[in-house]
Structure formats: C-alpha cells, structure tokens
Amino acid sequence: MAETYGEKALVLCSGGVDSTTLLAMAVKRFGAQNVFALSISYGQRHGREIEAAQAVAAFYGVQQRFLDLAAIFADSNCSLLAHSTEAVPESSYAQQQAEGGDGPVSTYVPFRNGLFLSSAASMALSLGCSVVLYGAHHDDWAGDAYPDCSQAFVDAMGAAISEGTGGQLRLEAPFVQLTKADIVREGLALGVPYQLTWSCYEGGETPCGKCATCIDRAAAFAANNALDPLLG
Amino acid sequence: MAETYGEKALVLCSGGVDSTTLLAMAVKRFGAQNVFALSISYGQRHGREIEAAQAVAAFYGVQQRFLDLAAIFADSNCSLLAHSTEAVPESSYAQQQAEGGDGPVSTYVPFRNGLFLSSAASMALSLGCSVVLYGAHHDDWAGDAYPDCSQAFVDAMGAAISEGTGGQLRLEAPFVQLTKADIVREGLALGVPYQLTWSCYEGGETPCGKCATCIDRAAAFAANNALDPLLG
Numbered sequence: 001m002a003e004t005y006g007e008k009a010l011v012l013c014s015g016g017v018d019s020t021t022l023l024a025m026a027v028k029r030f031g032a033q034n035v036f037a038l039s040i041s042y043g044q045r046h047g048r049e050i051e052a053a054q055a056v057a058a059f060y061g062v063q064q065r066f067l068d069l070a071a072i073f074a075d076s077n078c079s080l081l082a083h084s085t086e087a088v089p090e091s092s093y094a095q096q097q098a099e100g101g102d103g104p105v106s107t108y109v110p111f112r113n114g115l116f117l118s119s120a121a122s123m124a125l126s127l128g129c130s131v132v133l134y135g136a137h138h139d140d141w142a143g144d145a146y147p148d149c150s151q152a153f154v155d156a157m158g159a160a161i162s163e164g165t166g167g168q169l170r171l172e173a174p175f176v177q178l179t180k181a182d183i184v185r186e187g188l189a190l191g192v193p194y195q196l197t198w199s200c201y202e203g204g205e206t207p208c209g210k211c212a213t214c215i216d217r218a219a220a221f222a223a224n225n226a227l228d229p230l231l232g
Numbered sequence: 233m234a235e236t237y238g239e240k241a242l243v244l245c246s247g248g249v250d251s252t253t254l255l256a257m258a259v260k261r262f263g264a265q266n267v268f269a270l271s272i273s274y275g276q277r278h279g280r281e282i283e284a285a286q287a288v289a290a291f292y293g294v295q296q297r298f299l300d301l302a303a304i305f306a307d308s309n310c311s312l313l314a315h316s317t318e319a320v321p322e323s324s325y326a327q328q329q330a331e332g333g334d335g336p337v338s339t340y341v342p343f344r345n346g347l348f349l350s351s352a353a354s355m356a357l358s359l360g361c362s363v364v365l366y367g368a369h370h371d372d373w374a375g376d377a378y379p380d381c382s383q384a385f386v387d388a389m390g391a392a393i394s395e396g397t398g399g400q401l402r403l404e405a406p407f408v409q410l411t412k413a414d415i416v417r418e419g420l421a422l423g424v425p426y427q428l429t430w431s432c433y434e435g436g437e438t439p440c441g442k443c444a445t446c447i448d449r450a451a452a453f454a455a456n457n458a459l460d461p462l463l464g
Contacts, residue, residue, distance in 0.1 A: 067304060069351075071299060072299060072354050072355055074358075075355065075359050076354075076357075076358035104398050110353070110354045110357035110397070111350060111353040111396050113396065114350045114354070114396040115347075115353070115354045118343060118346045118347040118349070118350035118351075119350075121343040122305065123304055123307065125308075125343055126305060126306075126308035126342050127307050147395060147396055147397060147398035150395060152391075156391035156394075156396075157392040159391070160346055160385060160388035160389040160392050161346065162388075163379060163380075163384045163385040163388050164379055164380035164382075164388075164389070165342070165379060165380070166336050166379035
C-alpha cells in the first residue's frame, strides 16, 4: 500500500490474525492517531474475540469503537451464535464442503460481513474517515464457504459504499486474493503481536485445535515455518 | 410486479408514505402471512415514525421486527439525530441545494440506508425470506441529495446482497425511478391508510408543514388532486 497522508481510516477488527495484520499495516500507513478500530459483537458464543481486539488496539494505541448487533441475528440458527442449537463443526472448511457440497458453511452468519461493512461505513463517515479496511482473504471464500468474503462481494460492497456516500468513502480489502499464510508472512515481518489475538470458535482457555479456524491458523503458521505464539 | 408464490419478503418500513405504499404492494403480491416489516430506530429526534410503522404493520396484519441502531451514529452530527447541534432546515431539498450546491443535504444520515439494507438482509435471510424491498424513490436522489437512494447505489447494494448471500437473497427497489407523486397515485389506488403514516422530521402533534419532507408530501398529494388525510 502506498503512503497516505492526511487520511483517516477505520479498520474492522475481530481480534483474529487477518484483521490484526491489517491493523498493523494501517498504523504503519496512516499513523496510529489516524486509525480507528471497530469491533462488533454479533451474539457469538464467547467474548474472547472482543477481548483480543481490545488488547490489540491498546497495543497499537489506536482509538477503538464497539458495537453490539446481536439483536439482528435473533432469528438465525447459525452455529457460531450463542443461542444456536447447532454445534460448531470439528473439521476444516474443505472437509465440510467435501461432505456437504459447495456453498455457505454452517458457520456462515447471514450477511454478517455486509452488515459489519455497512456499520463500519456509517461510523467511518461520522468520524471523518475516508477509508474502511476489511481483512477478508482468499481462503475464506474458496468453494463459496463465506460468500460475504469474495472478490465479487467486495467489489459490489465497495461500489455501494462509494455510491451511497457520494464518493466520500472507499472500501479497501487488500487481502482478498491472498491466503492466510501470505497474511501471516506479512504480519511476522511487521512484528504483529499474534500472542494477543484469538481465532478459535470456542471460548476455552486455549484454542481447541479442532475447529476450522484453528486448523487454518495452524496451517498458516506452519507454512511460514513459524510457531504460533498462542500455542507456545 | 408479477405474482409470486411461495416466497417470503421483508420490507423496510419507516412509517412514511413510500415504504407504506411498498408494504401494501408486498401484501398484495406475497400475502400478509409471508411479509415481514422491519422498522429501525437510528437516534432520530422523535418516535413518531416508529409508532406510525407499528400502526401500519398492524393494519396489514404482517409480522414486525424492530431494531435500535442509534449507537452507530453516536459520532455523527446529522441534523436528524436527537443529539445533533444542527437544526433541521425549514426548506425543500431543492432550496437547500440551490443554497449549498449539489451533494448530500444536512439531513443525510451517514450511509444510513446502506446500513438499513444490510440489517434487513441479515434479518431476511435469518427469517427465510428471499426478497428485501426498499422504498427509495427518484425525488430522494435528485441532485445527489441522498446518495444512498440512487439507482447506482441500489444496483451496487443489490449486487452486494446477492453476492454476499450466495444468491439466496435479492433486493428490489421498485420506486427508484418514480416520483413521490407516482407512489401516492399507486397507493391511493390500493387504499393505503395514509392517515396512519408519518413523514415530518419534527415530532409534533401535527406535521410542521415547513421541513423538506412535509413540503414533498404535500406536493405529492396535490399532484394527485388528493387531500392528505393526515391534514384533514
């Protein structure tokens, strides 16, 4: 990303590997004083992600905002939601799709990322930002597992944000064609404090090691011959 | 609109003329039992709109959902917000633009309609709907007063909703090229209970008659040689 002066940016921060790496890049590019981190509760099973996002924002010294949008998903039975009767699958996305065919996985929260990006756009414009940064990456949308992470979705949502704000705001998703391994490579070079992040869908003391996001995270560190500090 | 069987629809209902007319059309097309009305608080100056939306949904016998998204606009100073230090202008949109030039008016709430549509998409998918209906019309976006009502915005947002839900949901905005007068003509033919609706930006006992939306509403009824029952 090119150096940018005089702009403010809002980064959607989940507390995970991808958005934390994106936050590190944003701080380098815009300066910590020009970056806002937005973290959103949506009724997930545990608060570990939000705690991680808080720790990461504090590490980088950026301003933080929180939202609770759980009410929007009151009628959903997605397995990531605390009120769901579905269990979180103990297998990778690839395995889930091999069993169930292509298409959204059971951990797809209905249009969640569209909602998060719209919320981010409304807040960003209110805060005088000109950019919203979104950490979706290629592994998320392989086989259409998470359609709200795809290049086509990002392009359409970017157009909606630009048109709907009269050109005052743009969406950037620099990881959308990268793998999680690519992102970890970038983050390791930037010294991202991955020990502060949280990825696991369960809210235990340590990552479960069995859910799709644990499997993906482990593979991304392994591909870089690196140790995940959360497991160290 | 064509007859549609076996589909469920969610209509964004503000309690005003446009979305109430859209709700009437949806009930005729899908059947009241297949229609959900979603009404959203965003921190506006008064609760008259939400009360009107409630009365309208009760009239048509559709299921209703409410959301409070005011927290998202905590940092905005848009004149429609209860915490704003700006006054609501006492002039038409055309007058405001003649004075201030083209572009968003002071009553533009940052990306509000993008946020509303994303919230509607998340809820609609959770409820098993395949359509989200949106009542934006041409007068709203003339001169780019409300960029989040334009044809280009609707097209982009429609693509984002379709892509982001893996094709499970679509957006329809049948009024986007119509004027408010066209909408009132349609609604009068359908017997829409306009006496239950509310448009004025102020929350008084009766409409103020001075704000842009009062001016537009009066003109739309006058163009149809009809009396606004709210003023009768």
